[in-house]
Amino acid sequence: MRRVPSKVYVVIAVVTLLVVYVGWRTWQGPEVQGYVIEPVPLVQTVVGTGRVTTASRAQVGSQITAVVKERLVQEGDTVAPGDLLLVLRAEDIAAEVRQAEAALSELESTRHPQALIALARAESELAQARRETVRRRALAERSQLSAEALERAEEAERLAEAAVESARLTASSLAPGNEEATRLQERLAALRAQLAKTEVRSEVAGTVLTRNVDPGDLAQPGRVLFTIALAGGTEIRVPLDERNLSRLALGQDAMAIADAYPNDPFPARIKFIAPSIDPQSGTVEVRLAVEPVPEFVRQDMTVSVTIETGRRERALAVPNDALRSVQGDEAELLLLRDGRVRRQAVTLGLRGLAMSEVVNGLREGDRVVADTAEDLTEGARVRFTARQAPVSSDRDDAASRNELPVNFD
Incomplete structure (x- = not known):
């Protein structure tokens, strides 16, 4: 009897092992990638871009x-109430003031005393x-004087009485506080007020942002000469997508970074959320108070802000690519239990670009399928390969979309 070579047995054994392995793999199902759910610290943020401004600005004209005639301040100067900003030519008004002062002085020092005399x-x-x-009259009664002479004396008395009344009226009209004095004083006050308007002064304390005038220019009512940012109220105004409105609240902390100083972040806090939505852009304006204000911050500076809208020290978070059929705070996951696929309804909490918190429907250690686009039927056997959970998306990319990145502490 012919002996079978040992190599044949080896080949048969290898083929048998391959068949068994392929059959076992086929029984196990296709390979899928996914995540092992573990508690992680989670911070939800809203990211946006805005500009530095003051709570209010004053326009001076x-x-x-x-x-x-003369300009005394320029951009960047700090001014206080009453500080002189601009001087206008006023030779004609000044001449009228001097004339009015001379007329009033003449009244008080000459005309009124003369009227009293x-x-x-x-x-x-x-x-x-x-x-x-x-x-x-006594002489006439004794027939020692004619009636005509008496009549002349009585007429002279009446004329003297009229002269006294006229002199009294003149003196009264020239007295301080009476008609002519009041008229001259009012005219002088009006001219002085007009002269004072040739000195443009600041009514507020703040910083000069813009100046739109130089010596020789013609200043006119209605033209803005200076814009002053009022002191004591620096804020950041940020338009955010209205989808973020439910996550925003007064008092939430934020971190701001000026584009010009990317290595110097500074804190801010939400102080105002607009009561209406801009229908053109679909955004809501949010104002953040800055206190203290860094020295390098300038008006209208472009600033990126990251607003913390939620925080969990330990959260069961799942990458967003594992979520299916998301409707509001409800979604569906594909879990692996005993090597088989199971559909699981979950309730979401904090949500973002990369990760979302699951508040109901998951346990620590659960394994979820990563690619929800893969066609897997309920109960199908699969082979699981763990994948590294993603970190938050690039900050600038998130800012450009006004979406909600979730960052790990």
């Missing part, structure tokens, strides 16, 4: 039309006329 003289003449009338 001229109340009169005049040529600019005239009144005193008229009163003296009236007294003399009355005495003359009395004397002549």
Whole structure:
């Protein structure tokens, strides 16, 4: 009997092992990748880009039309209430003020005293006329004076009384607080007010942001000459996608980074959320208070902000590529139990670009399928290969979409 070579047995054994291995692998099902669920610290943030501004700004202009004589401030200067910003040419107004002052001075020092002297003289003449009338009346009663002479004396007395009344009215009108004095004082006050308008002063404390005038320019009412950022209220205004509105709240902390100083982040806090949505852009304006304000911060500086909207010290988080049929806070996962695929409904908590918290439906150590696009039927056997859970998306990329990255501590 012919002997079978040992090599044949080896080949048969290898083929048998291959068949068994392929059959075992086929029984196990296709290989899928997924994640092992473990508790992790989780921070949910909203990222956006905005600009530094003040709580309010003052626009300074001229109340009169005049040529600019001198400008005393420029951009970046700090001003206080009452500081002189601009001087306008005012030679004609100043001349009118001097004329009005001279007229009032003449009234007080010359015309009114002269009127009082005239009144005193008229009163003296009236007294003399009355005495003359009395004397002549006595003579006429004794028939020592004609009736015509008495009538002349009485007429002189009446004229003297009229002169006194006229002098009294003149003196009264020229007295301080009376008609002519009041008129001159009002005219002088109006001219001085007009002259004061040739000195443009700051009404607020702050920093000059813009100046739109130089000596020789014509200043006119309605033209903005300076813009002043009011002191004591620096904030960041950020338009955020309205989808983020439910996650935003007053008092939430944020970290801001100026594009010009990327290595110097500074804290901020939400102080205002607009009550309405911009229908053109679909965004809601959020204002963040900055306190203290870093020295390098400038008005209208571009700033990226990361607002912390939620935090979990230990959260069961699943990568978003494992979620299926997401409807609001409800979703579905493919779990692996005893080597078979099982559909599992879950409730989501904090959500973001890379990871989402599962608050109900998962346990620590559960294995979930990563690629939800893969066609797997309920109960199918699969072979599981663990995949590294993703980290948060690139910060700048997230900022450009105003979406919600979730970052690990």
